[in-house]
Amino acid sequence: MLRMIASASLAAGLMVSAAAGATAPRYPQTVTLFDKPTAAEAATVRSVLGRSFGTEWSAYEKSKGRPITFTVGHADLNGDGRPDLLVFLSDYDFGYCGSAGCAGSAILAAPQGYTDKPIELATFYGKVTVLPTTHKGMHDLHYYDATYVFKWDGKQYQ
Secondary structure: OHHHHHHHHHHHHHHHHHHHHOOOOOOOEEEEOOEOOOHHHHHHHHHHHHHHHOHHHHHHHHHHOOOOOOEEEEEOOOOOOOOEEEEEOOOHHHOOEEOOEEEEEEEOEEOOEEOOOOEEEEEEOOEEEEEEEEEOOEEEEEEOOOOOEEOEOOOOEO
């Protein structure tokens, strides 16, 4: 009996230790994308999305005489333990906002910084729930103002 108690205590201790050292996020993660980006995040977004949008991005900024405005949030979309950068294009004049909200993008975290290719997100109002379910290595997404669940098909969320 004493041996069973000792084994159970040891097993419980190992489970607590493993859980305490784990960095895996818990799902669902509800994220609001209304944070002001840090200087490094802003530079990353401007670089990655600027390349993605091409001349449309730079022409808009030149015509307005100001940078495109956006806000950010953080969530782990691929379960690698690194918070990915979720971008909400909140600049109504840029043309990616409408009655259904504003467009967004995800920029995945990499071991050193972020990837250089954004993932386009459907139009939404700045609040996303990252669900525990996954498809092709990415967590499903649900926007608070919709009933649809967006699933990763290997190339994009649909």
